Amino acid sequence: MxxxxxxxxxxxxxxxxxxxxxxxxxxxxxxxxxxxxxxxNSNIRTSSFEMLKELANLEQIVYASHYEKDDKIGNPRIGWVKVGIIQDLSIISFKEKNKAVENLLKIWEKNWSLMKNDRQATNRIIKSIDEIRKEIRIVLKNLN
Structure with missing residues (x-):
């Protein structure tokens, strides 16, 4: 037993x-x-916030160039750098190529030389910036 x-x-x-x-x-x-x-998630969040900062800086460059006709603050060469940074950060934020970011590059290529005197060119650039902002908000909301 x-x-x-x-x-x-x-x-x-x-x-x-x-x-x-x-x-x-x-x-x-x-x-x-x-x-x-x-x-x-932390990397995506950090990258997204940095992208938002760069988008704001790019927007400031566009507005300074168009409305203030300031060649120092509204320097398109600085804008090219900002567009490049946004493109690099988008790979982290969106995990893949993003159409809105690619669209920003195309619009910037076509309109950077016109933004100083052409309001429609300025509006096209600003609209593409706003599209990216919307997509960033969606990405940040969907983080788990």
Whole structure:
């Protein structure tokens, strides 16, 4: 009777040990997944906020060029740099090429030389900036 009692206890102990190890592995795996997801979300969030800053700077360049006719603040060469930075940051924020960012590049290429004197060119650039802002807001809302 004693040996069967010891065998039962040993079997229960072994089952408990195996379940403990399995639950530990599942918990550890989930923890690693959440940490990885948190880091990805943090990178996207940081990149998105930096992109918003660069979009605001680009918008300021466009307005300074068009409304104030200021060649120092409204320098299109600085605008080219901002467009490049926005394009680089978009890869992190959107995880893939984004049509709105590609559209900004195309619109900037066609309109940067006209923005100083042509209100429609200025409006096209500003509209493309606003489209990217909308998409950034959507990305930030959908982070988990």
């Amino acid at each position: 004693r040996i069967t009692s010891i065998k039962k206890r040993l079997k229960i102990y072994q089952i408990t040990s195996i379940l403990s190890i399995l639950l530990t592995l599942v918990g550890f795996s989930y923890n690693v997944y959440r940490l990885e997801q948190t880091e990805i």
